Amino acid sequence: MDTRRALLDALADGPVSGPALAADLDVSRAAVWKAVEALREEGFAVESTPEGYVAPADPGYCAAGIEFGLDAPYAVEYHDSLTSTNDRARELAVGGVADVAVVADEQTGGRGRLDREFIAPSGGVWTSLVTRPTVPPARAPLFTLASAVATVDACREAGVEAHIKWPNDVLVGNDEDPGDDGGRPGRGGRKLAGILTEMEGEADRVSWLVVGVGVNANIDPEALPAGATSLRAEVGADVDRRRVAATLFERFASLAETAERSDRILAAWRDRASTLGRRVRVDTSSGPVVGTAVDVESPGALVIDTDDGTRRVHAGDCEHLRDADA
Structure with a gap:
């Protein structure tokens, strides 16, 4: 473990002295001091006290702040501004890196599915995870489902009762309660977050997987597209x-x-989906599929009961239908 991460882990347990940390890690006291100064430069304001180094009361939104107390195997690469966290994550993946979370305060060229523009101003949680799962490419959609669940759980912990519209739109509310922005019929609620998964692989294995997640956190809805909302607003x-x-x-x-x-x-x-049990229309490459969504099957197919039998849809734009549209 590098000195920086070891210092963060030690600070999570309370004050730690420089000599004690140097002894535990078998490094010089100068190396410990250098690590402390590097954390301070990142914005993680380590305090020096008679008892030793102490973590700041407010760790801040920076690489060290996010890594502090993090129970996940990711190193954080933080940027004040990036064109796209997914683009940067792909660069790292192609270079052989794994288990890194690229985080930006803002994105200037964010994109969603089908290369749609993704508005990502300062104040959101814009991040892309670089992973190398030991699974065949056919199972990659499971990571998209997992990212939707993780995003919903993060929003719920923040106090917003989010839910998922197939496959990975994270929303709050519903069509019957669209909010002041008016929403859009079929949206299924006000959009809180978007997810974009990209991968490269061979026939039998995934070489790398990038999971991009954008959460509208501390943003005014006026800065977002129509029908979107933010954690702050909710x-x-x-x-x-x-x-x-x-x-x-x-x-x-x-x-x-x-x-x-x-x-x-x-x-x-x-357990977190709002699509199941709903009448839906999914526009696929072979035409629309209309019916009642009854299940999701591995690796992410939506099972729809239609007038012509059961259909399994693996990709497409999903619309929740109101009774008048059914």
């Missing part, structure tokens, strides 16, 4: 972005460990 106050990111990473890591057996991920997704 709670009525700023949320702790550091905890939102950390919860997302910890929950995703826990679920990703079980990807070889999909039942846990599927069960968690079903």
Whole structure:
């Protein structure tokens, strides 16, 4: 373990002296001091007291702040601004890196599915995880479901009762209660977060997987597209972005460990989904599929009961239908 991460772990347990840390890590006191200064430069304001080094009361939204107390195997690479966290994560993945979370305060060229523009101003939680799961490419969609579950759990911990519209839209509310922005019929609620998963692989294994998540955290809805909302708007106050990111990473890591057996991920997704039991229309490459969504099956197919029998849809734009549209 490097001195920086060891120092963060030690600070989580209370004051730690420089000599004690140097002895535990078998490094010089100068190396410990250098690590402390590097944390301070990141924005993690370590205090010096007679008892030793003490973590700041407010760890801040920075790499060290997010890593502080993090129970997930990711190193954090933080940027004040990036064109796209997914683009940076792909660069790292191609370079052989794994288990890194790229985080930016803002994105200037964010994108969603089908290369749609993704608005990502300062104040959100914009992040992309670089992983190298030992699964075949056919199971990669499970990580998209896992990221949706992790995002919902992070939003709920922040005080917002989020839910999932198939496959990975994270929303709050519903069509019958669209909010002051008016929403959009079929949206299924006000959008809190978006997810974009990208991968490269061979026939029998995934080479790398990048899971991009964007959460509208401390942002005014006026700065977002119509029908979107933010954690701040729903709670009525700023949320702790550091905890939102950390919860997302910890929950995703826990679920990703079980990807070889999909039942846990599927069960968690079903428990948080608003699509199941709804009349839906899914626009697919071969035409629309209309019916009642009854289940999700591995690795992420939506099972729809239609007038012509049961259909399994693996990809498409899902619309929740109101009774008048059914």
